Amino acid sequence: MAHPADRPEEFRSDSALGAAAPWSAPGSVQPRLNRPVADRYPQIRPTSGYGDSRIRRSGPGPGAGTDHDPERSAMLTGRLVVVLSVVVGQLWALGVGVDAWMQGHTSTAWWCTGFEGLSFLIALAAWRFGPTDH
Amino acid sequence: MTDEQHPGDADGSAVDETAAEERSRLQDRLSADSLTSRRDYLRVMATVSGGLVVGSVAVSAGVLPRHGDAAAADVQPLKVVDRLRRGQAVTFAYPTEHDRAIAIRLQDGTLVGYSTVCTHLACGVLWREDRGAEGELYCPCHEGAFEPREGAVVQGPPPRGLPKVLLAERTDGSVWAIGTAYSDESRLHAACRELNAKDSGVRLGHVACPNSARS
Incomplete structure (x- = not known):
């Protein structure tokens, strides 16, 4: 049998009589489900909520679904800028190191390699040790 | 329709x-x-x-090949040309057949030798006597130019001077290639370094060698 809502002629006739349609009446056909909330859920006391030690999660509330840490995005951009700057510095140091090595200044080339290593550590720190993402 | x-x-x-x-x-x-x-x-x-x-x-x-490395000191001297007149230049390969080089006799009689591999992107460098006061070593790829006395960069993008090839002239006028230098390394410095590498007991006579161990 089709749902009453799918039969507009019956809906129209019910409305015309001024009484609610049976399918739209509030409550349940099972009386036990129509008891007051306190009767249905005796575990929920008037003090339930943030003061209830059983409540571990706030659940959806004010701010739910939004960014809890708005500065996180700016920090990510900042970390990216730091790493890009480090890479630019490394490219410069590599050029200096190659020139020095080609001119026979091997120790200068190794100093440049040390600089590259330190720069990499900075880039690694900016990448791995940023604020925890949600 | x-x-x-x-x-x-x-x-x-x-x-x-x-x-x-x-x-x-x-x-x-x-x-x-x-x-x-x-x-x-x-x-x-x-x-x-x-x-x-x-x-x-x-x-x-030391993964990259480098002109003037001590290993090149093992290469024997190479006779470049029987005679090189003023204003003349001759190309040759030294220390290996893949290392292009040039020997130039400047107008004042000075004999100079360089690798002709440009320090920018390894194009071939040409001798252009009509450029500059004494001529220039000119790289046509990116308009780089090197002066002929010390091989220093005078124009364009090359980051370093041309590496020198050490030349010697015998009493019969023949020109010999006897060694190689790093980029921007002086001839004396390179000669002393290579003599030390050969450890042949040969010294440069009365010329005092600088500290040839570059660090």
């Missing part, structure tokens, strides 16, 4: 399909681009940073 199709309609539908296909491709490309986030860039750049460290270690450890 007939069922005949006008040729113009067929053309129009083909154009529409092409445009739709192009839009679809553009959308796919933009979607693919948007998949690369800032975190991805961060990871990629950190990886690039690590790659640069590896490259730098390789350079310092």
